[in-house]
Amino acid sequence: MTQHFGTRLAAAMAAAGPLCVGIDPHAHLLASWGLPDTPEGVRRFSLTVLDAVAGHCAAVKPQAAFYERHGAAGLAVLEETLAAARERGLLTVLDVKRGDIGSTMGAYAEAYLGEGRPLAADSITVSPYLGYGSLRPALDLARRTGRGLWVLGLTSNPEGRDVQLVGEPTVAARVVAAVAEDVRGMAPFGDVGLVVGATLPRPPEEMGVDLVGCGAPVLAPGVGAQGAGPQDVARTFAGMTERVLVPISRGVLAAGPDQDALTESARRWSGELAEALGGRPGPPGLARPTVTR
Numbered sequence: 001m002t003q004h005f006g007t008r009l010a011a012a013m014a015a016a017g018p019l020c021v022g023i024d025p026h027a028h029l030l031a032s033w034g035l036p037d038t039p040e041g042v043r044r045f046s047l048t049v050l051d052a053v054a055g056h057c058a059a060v061k062p063q064a065a066f067y068e069r070h071g072a073a074g075l076a077v078l079e080e081t082l083a084a085a086r087e088r089g090l091l092t093v094l095d096v097k098r099g100d101i102g103s104t105m106g107a108y109a110e111a112y113l114g115e116g117r118p119l120a121a122d123s124i125t126v127s128p129y130l131g132y133g134s135l136r137p138a139l140d141l142a143r144r145t146g147r148g149l150w151v152l153g154l155t156s157n158p159e160g161r162d163v164q165l166v167g168e169p170t171v172a173a174r175v176v177a178a179v180a181e182d183v184r185g186m187a188p189f190g191d192v193g194l195v196v197g198a199t200l201p202r203p204p205e206e207m208g209v210d211l212v213g214c215g216a217p218v219l220a221p222g223v224g225a226q227g228a229g230p231q232d233v234a235r236t237f238a239g240m241t242e243r244v245l246v247p248i249s250r251g252v253l254a255a256g257p258d259q260d261a262l263t264e265s266a267r268r269w270s271g272e273l274a275e276a277l278g279g280r281p282g283p284p285g286l287a288r289p290t291v292t293r
Contacts, residue, residue: 005123005148005191006183009217012058012091013245017270018277019057020093020219022249023049023081025066029250033257039073042066046081049253050088052262056270059091059122061247079118092121093150093219093247099127099134106137113141123148125195125219129163129171132178139182139192148191151179154209156197156222165207173208180214189243193217198228198236198246212239220244224251224269230276241277 025042035041050060062085067078085092098108111117112124123142126135126149135151142149154164154172164172176194183190196204196211199222204211211218218237222228223246228236237244248269255265 004146004186005142006186006189006217008122008146009058009091009148009193009245010188013242016056016058017274018244018246019266019270019273020059020061020245020247021049021053021057021252021266022095022247023060023062024249024253029253032254035257039070039077042070042074043077043080045256046077047084048257048259049262050081050084050090052256052259053252053266054088054090056263056266057090058245059093060085061093061095061249063249064094064096075119082119082121092123093245094119094121094124097125097127097152098138099130101130101134102137105134106141109138109141113138113145113147115145120145121147123150123193125150125152127152128175128178132175143191146191148193150193150195150219151175153179153194154196154200154204154207156199156226170208173210176209176211176214176216179216180210183215186215190216193219193245195219195221196236198222198233199226200236203236203238211237217243217245220246223273224248230272233273234276234278237277244277246273 023046025045027037030037030041030045033045035045062078062081064078067074082092094112096112100108111119112121114120126138128135128151138149153175179192179194182192193216196218198220220233220237223233233244233246234241252265252269255261
C-alpha cells in the first residue's frame with residue numbers, strides 16, 4: 001500500500017468534511033427503528049446507515065461491542081458492515097479499544113489490521129494503559145499495511161481523569177508525547193491518532209497536553225448526545241482543527257429509520273462541523289481516499 005492512513009484520512013476529510021458517523025446498533029435504538037434485536041436487525045440497521053451517509057462523512061465508526069453481543073452471527077454482520085463501507089468508499093474506524101501485551105496484542109493487531117483479515121478495518125481504537133510500548137505490535141503492523149490507530153488519550157468519560165491526569169507530567173501527556181514521536185515527520189498528519197473528548201472541562205494545553213505540537217489527528221467524541229457542539233470542538237482544538245475527526249452516533253442515528261432523514265442529518269452535522277472548524281468539504285468529484293481490504 002502506497003499511502004499511509006494519515007494521508008487517506010486527510011483526503012477523506014477534505015472531500016466530505018470532519019464528520020465520522022458512529023454505527024451503534026444497541027437494543028433500544030433498534031427498537032426505535034422498528035427492528036428486532038437480532039443479527040438480521042443489526043444487519044439491516046448497519047446497511048441502512050451506510051447507504052444514507054456515504055458521501056456525507058469522512059468515515060464511519062462501528063462499535064464492535066454491539067455486534068459481539070450477538071455472537072458468531074453478530075461478528076459475521078460486522079464483517080459485512082466493514083466490507084460494505086469499503087464498497088461505498090468510506091474509511092472505517094473500528095471501535096474495539098484493544099490493549100494487551102506481547103503475542104496477544106500481536107494477535108489482536110493481526111485480526112483488525114492484517115491484510116485480508118475478515119475484520120480488518122482502516123483504523124482501530126486501542127488502549128495504552130498497559131504501557132504505550134505494549135501497543136508496538138499494532139503500531140508496526142498498521143504502518144506496514146497502511147492502516148491507522150487511535151490511541152486513548154483524554155477521553156470524554158469523567159472517570160478517565162482518575163487515571164489519565166495522574167502524575168507530573170500526567171499519564172495523558174506522556175501518551176501524547178509517545179504518539180508525537182511515532183508520527184514525527186509524517187504529512188499531512190500521522191497515521192497514529194489520539195482519542196480526546198470534546199467535553200473536556202478545560203483546553204488540552206491547560207491540562208498539560210500539547211495536541212497542537214503533536215502532529216497527530218484527533219478523534220473527538222462527545223458531540224451531540226453527550227452535550228458538546230461544533231463550537232465546543234472549535235474551542236477545544238483551536239490551532240489544529242484541520243486534524244479533528246468528530247464521531248457522532250445518536251445525533252445522526254436518531255433520525256432513522258428513514259434513509260432520507262438520516263442523509264439530511266449527516267449532511268447537516270457535516271456542514272455545521274466544517275463551518276465551525278474553518279473549512280468546507282471539497283467540491284463534488286474530488287477523489288475519495290483509497291480504502292483497505
